[in-house]
Amino acid sequence: MVNLLALAASVSVANAAVATLSAQYASYTSGAYSVNNNLWGTGSATSGSQTTVVDSASSAGVAWHTTWTWQGGSNAVKSYANSGYTFTKKFVSQYSTISSTTKWSLSNSNVNADVSYDLFTSANINHNTYSGDYELMVWLGKYGNIQPIGSQIGTVTVGGQSWNLWAGGSSAQYTYSFVAANGPITSFSGDFKPFFTYLANSHGYPINTQYLIDLQFGTEPFTGGPTTLTVSQWSANVN
Secondary structure, eight states: OOOOOHHHHHHHHHOOOOOOSSSOOOEETTTEEEEOOOTTTTGGOOOOEEEEEEEEEEEEEEEEEEEEEEEEEEEEOOOOEEEEEEEEEEEGGGSSSSEEEEEEESSSSEEEEEEEEEEEEEEESSSSSTSSEEEEEEEEEEEEOOOOEEEEEEEEEEEEEEEEEEEEEOOOOEEEEEEEEEEOOOOEEESHHHEEEHHHHHHHTTTOOOOOEEEEEEEEEEEEEEEEEEEEEEEEOOO
């Protein structure tokens, strides 16, 4: 005879979250992978909240989701809930591949937010990993009336995809943002080395003297919600 209570309990455990991240900078790490709540910009909000849940984690990657609603400060990013990957830091030119695969969905697209990769590089290998001399963002999804740092300087093709390229910043940090030109890319598998190579060849990016110091994927909400970003698959490979 099947023990239904035991079966129900086992199902509950199997479906239970690995971790729930509610604190502002709550983080979960498993091997080379991490998931981070990272509510760094909440000071610009008049109200709102965000919680990130780790659904699974293994040596093959992570799955997670984050639910948020934010009001106020319409031009300001409130957070960057993300998954990250730890790797050996080298000059960008020394990598053969900086690749990642993801599948994601957004439950309510009537928001002001992006879904993006964020990579930082620096001439200092010991630079903090939440900023850099240069920032490379790859926006797989853009929702509402928002735009990247700076201004659009062209439309380019990298990795077989068309991107609107934005650039701007300061002497402290300069940001290049590649924004998917033909709508959200909800299933992505690609290499970021060609993005850096393009910038080196076309915009003077110093690929031989900049260390890659951070690689993350997540969402930058400005306002709106409630909505949930579900990342059903995320993995990376840097070598």
